[in-house]
Amino acid sequence: MAAVTPAAIVFDNDGLLLDTEEAWTRAETTLFARHGGTFTAEHKRDLIGSSHTVAAGRIEAMLGLPGRGLELMDELAALVLEEALHDIEPRPGAIDLVHALRDAGIPYAVASNSPRAFVDRVLRTAGVDALFAVTVAGDEVQHPKPAPDIYLEACRRLGADPAACVGLEDSPTGAASARAAGLTVIGVPYLPDMAIPDADVLATSLADAVVHETCGLVVSGR
Known part of the structure; x- marks a missing residue:
């Protein structure tokens, strides 16, 4: 059975996309x-x-x-x-996932609670800034996470219906934001024992098969 393809994927940044x-x-x-x-x-x-x-x-x-x-x-x-000028690396599986989304033609964005100056700097330090055409920072919306504003703005910039999108988060605060915006939520806890109650799916890393399947990238069988 082919996985359902979301309209877009929205990544949190700190602790999810990058190890900041x-x-x-x-x-x-x-x-x-x-x-x-x-x-x-x-x-x-x-x-x-x-x-x-x-x-x-x-x-x-x-x-x-x-x-x-x-x-x-x-x-x-x-x-x-x-x-943020040094020692910023992508989280395990992050770049492979981004490349897979790009190759599949699935739009994606970053939605971070951090301010614009920090988001831009860490993406550059990690050498991945060219991969992200759409990014939303916490100081660009009226209400930061756990309010839905950041995710709603990311989906707006992507031209995607939030209800058809997937959000990736490492914290309860971020997951609550994505859930409030109407996205399907994948929780990848930065702290392994941290509960993420609003996650629809839980994974240990972005490399997990369940992440790729939920993002519409693999074929599931019975």
């Missing part, structure tokens, strides 16, 4: 140390996938600096832009 989370972790570790804190795995779990405003509130609470969240986020943004 290490860059974020290095920046977060530096930020916390500057302000007398220690960045932990639990902090990472709480921040992963969160929007700028949500992260600001969480970081100011973590560091015990009420009212300084947006200032801290500005500082973190400067740190992570420096980290």
Whole structure:
């Protein structure tokens, strides 16, 4: 039975398409140390996938600096832009999947909660910027993930009905956004034990057969 071909595929970026989370972790570790804190795995779990405003509130609470969240986020943004100049690699299976979509003529885009400056920089650092004609950043929509705006805008730019598209996400926040926009959601958790309740399909990497099948790229048999 031939797999159903989606109208388009929309990739999250951080931790899904590219392994930028290490860059974020290095920046977060530096930020916390500057302000007398220690960045932990639990902090990472709480921040992963969160929007700028949500992260600001969480970081100011973590560091015990009420009212300084947006200032801290500005500082973190400067740190992570420096980290984004090096050591950014595609996640396992990502480039093979993109090439397969391109060869099959299935449109695709990136939809990220990160700001435009960061999205453009990490795509260049990873050497994949030429592969993505359509990208949407978190500072280009009114409401970031988990609101549906970013996914709706990506589908609009692709000229595709969201209900006929597939979104790929590594976090609960991102999956909630794709689900709210009406996409079929593939969850590929960056943290292996992280639950993604809004995912229709779960996979351990973008190389998994279930990812390719859900994206309309393989033939399934009985």
